[in-house]
Amino acid sequence: MSKTETAPAQELGFSFKQGVNWSEYLDYRPVYPPSFFERIYTYHAAKPSSSWSVAHDIGAGCGVVSSSLSARFPNVIVSDPNDGYVSLARRLLVEQSTAPGETNFQFLQEGGEKSSVASESVDVITACECIQWMDTAVAIREMRRELKVGGTLALTHYTVPRIVGNGRAQGAWKAIWGVYSKRADGPLLDHAIPIINAALESLEFLPSQWADVKRVHINAQGSFDSYRIDERLAESRSAAWEEQVWIEGDEDWADEQGIQWLKGYLATWVPVVPESDIQGLWDELEAALGGQKVRIESPLTMVFATKKS
Numbered sequence: 606m607s608k609t610e611t612a613p614a615q616e617l618g619f620s621f622k623q624g625v626n627w628s629e630y631l632d633y634r635p636v637y638p639p640s641f642f643e644r645i646y647t648y649h650a651a652k653p654s655s656s657w658s659v660a661h662d663i664g665a666g667c668g669v670v671s672s673s674l675s676a677r678f679p680n681v682i683v684s685d686p687n688d689g690y691v692s693l694a695r696r697l698l699v700e701q702s703t704a705p706g707e708t709n710f711q712f713l714q715e716g717g718e719k720s721s722v723a724s725e726s727v728d729v730i731t732a733c734e735c736i737q738w739m740d741t742a743v744a745i746r747e748m749r750r751e752l753k754v755g756g757t758l759a760l761t762h763y764t765v766p767r768i769v770g771n772g773r774a775q776g777a778w779k780a781i782w783g784v785y786s787k788r789a790d791g792p793l794l795d796h797a798i799p800i801i802n803a804a805l806e807s808l809e810f811l812p813s814q815w816a817d818v819k820r821v822h823i824n825a826q827g828s829f830d831s832y833r834i835d836e837r838l839a840e841s842r843s844a845a846w847e848e849q850v851w852i853e854g855d856e857d858w859a860d861e862q863g864i865q866w867l868k869g870y871l872a873t874w875v876p877v878v879p880e881s882d883i884q885g886l887w888d889e890l891e892a893a894l895g896g897q898k899v900r901i902e903s904p905l906t907m908v909f910a911t912k913k914s
Contacts (some may be wrong), residue, residue, distance in 0.1 A: 608711065611873065612682075612736060620683075620864060626872070626873075627666070627667050627693065629667075629669070629869060629873055630873045631754075631872055632869060633866060633869035633870045633872070633873050634870070634873055635763060635766075635858065635860070635903050637669065637670060637673065637733075638674050638857035638858075639857075640855075640857045641761075641857070641899055641905075641907075642673050642674075642677075644821065644907060645729065645731065645757070645759045645907075645909075646677060648757060648759070648819065648909045649728070649729055649757040652755050652757075652911065654755050655728070655757075656728050657677060657678060657681065657728060657785050658678065658679065658680060658684070658728055659678060659680045659681075659726060659727045659728050659729075660674045660677070660678040660680070660681050660727070660728060660729045660730070660731065661681075661682040661684065661720075661722060661727045661729070661730045661731070661734040661751060662674055662681065662682065662683055662684070662730075662731050662732075662733075662902065663684055663685075663717045663720075663730060663731065663735065663744075663748070663772075664684075664685055664686075664716075664717060664732050664733070664734070664735025664736075664738070664739075665683045665684060665685050665690070665691070665694055665789075666685055666690055666694070666734075666735075666754070666869045667693045667694050667697055668683055668694030668697055668698045670731055670733050671683045671694065671698060671710070672697075672698055674729075674731065675698070675704075675708035675710070676870065678708070678728070678729070679707065679708060680708070680709045680711070681708055681709070681710050681711070681785045682711045682713060682722060682727070683695075683698065683710055683712050683713070684710065684712075684713040684714070684715050684716075684717075684720065685714065685715075685716075686714065686715055686716035686717075687714075689735055689837075690714075690716070691712040691713065691714050692712075694712060694737050695710070698710055715738050716739065716744075717732060717735070717744040717747065717748065718740055718743045718744045718747055719745040719747060720747055720751060720763045723751075724750050724751065725750075725751070725752065725753050725754065726751060726753065727751045727752050727753065727756060728752075728753060728756050728757070729756065729757045729758075729759065730748050730751060730752060730756070730757070730758050730759065731759045731760075731761070731828055732744075732748070732758075732759070732760050732761075733760075733761045733762070733896065734761070734762055734763070736760050736762065736800070736805065736808065737762065737796070737797040737798075737800040738793070738796075738802050740796055741800065741807065741808055741809075742809065745758070745808065745809070745810070749814060749815070749912055751873075752912040753912070754912055754913070754914045755911060755912060756911070756912045757909060757910075757911060758815075758908075758909065758910045758911075758912070759907065759908070759909055760805060760808060760907075760908045761905065761906065761907045761908070762801060762804075762805055762905070762906050763858070763903045763904065763905040763906075764801055764804075764831075764832050764834070764903070764904050764905075765782055765834055765903075765904075765908055766860075766870070766901040766902060766903040766904075767831065767901065767902055767904075768899050768900070768901055769859075769899070769900040769901065769902055770884070770899065770900055771893060771894070771899050773893040774890055774893035774894055774899055777889040777890035777895075778867065778890060780886050780889075781871065781873075781878075781883055781886050781887070781890070782834050783835070784878060784882070784883050784886070785834070785871065785878050786798070786834050786835035787835075788876055788878060789874075789876060794876075795837070797838050798834065798835065799837040799838050799839035800839050801832065801834070801862075802832055802833040802834060802835065802836075802837055802838050803829065803838050803839040803841060804822060804825070804829045804832040804840070804904075804906045804907050805820070805831070805906045806820070806839070806841040806842065806843045807831065807839035807840055807841060807842055808843075808908060809842035810844070810847070810910050812844070812846060813909065813913070814912070814913055815910045815912065815913060816910075816911045816912075816913050817909070817910065817911045818844075818846075818847040818848065818908070818909065818910045818911075819847070819848045819849060819850065819908070819909040819910075820843060820848065820849050820850065820906065820907075820909075821850045821852065821907040821908075821909070822849070822851050822852070822904070822905070823853075823858055823904065823906075823907070824852070824853060824854070824858050824859065824902045824903060824904050824905060824906075825851065825853075825854050825904040825906075826853065827853070831904045832906070834902050855905075858902065858903045858904075858905050859900065859902045859903070860900075860901050861898040861899065861900055861901070862885070862898055862899065862901055863894060863896075863897070863898045863899070864890060864891045864894055867890065867899060868880060868887065869899070
């Protein structure tokens with residue numbers, strides 16, 4: 606059942622306090638491929654007056670996306686509200702980096718709903734795997750304030766991969782996520798999960814403020830159902846004038862993985878479900894895999910919008 610998006614809790618999403626482990630995250634989450642960034646750059650470059658001076662990576666975590674943005678932008682703002690995340694990003698992007706030091710990074714501990722970044726100063730804003738933790742209307746309004754006229758907003762989210770070609774294994778995998786969804790409750794997750802389940806369709810772009818809104822859905826089998834982990838669903842606010850694009854069979858968002866990777870992937874979601882709590886389901890999945898790796902495909906949504914004057 607669809608419902609109006611709830612206000613986010615005061616607690617910050619995806620924090621160390623909730624059990625986030627960035628080492629596991631980097632090991633077990635999909636890697637952003639070059640094609641991911643090329644979709645952003647192609648959208649931005651299509652504008653006759655596009656500029657490439659400043660990018661802002663909001664909800665940057667340890668700076669995974671920021672690192673790639675630095676290859677195209679001489680100035681990259683790296684922001685995240687959580688304690689310790691921007692310090693970790695600074696260490697990885699600057700102090701321990703072996704890349705040429707040509708990018709000017711600015712690190713800010715702040716959230717997407719209220720930023721110290723100057724108005725109309727940013728060419729491209731990215732917010733990857735994080736918009737669901739925010740008050741989306743407030744955040745989109747604040748991101749618009751930061752953008753130059755003609756600037757690009759890119760909001761993205763990939764969700765739980767599905768197992769392809771092994772029905773028994775996919776059944777066990779879905780049952781594991783059924784347990785997760787029952788534990789993913791409370792104000793923070795009751796706000797975030799419906800937005801994820803709706804494939805970011807609940808994000809609203811007013812035609813008086815935004816142009817060329819494009820919603821790209823990758824490896825979703827032509828259905829928003831591919832994004833759902835349970836029945837909580839935010840109300841869609843996409844409009845008829847926006848472009849919807851469906852792309853199937855994208856190998857950049859597919860892989861072959863085994864039982865250990867699947868266990869590691871689940872552990873990157875908060876709240877963390879201890880392996881021992883669902884040992885029977887893991888045993889069923891392992892038996893279904895028979896010691897082999899299996900094909901997985903990750904549904905991804907990328908939402909693009911251009912700031913109007």
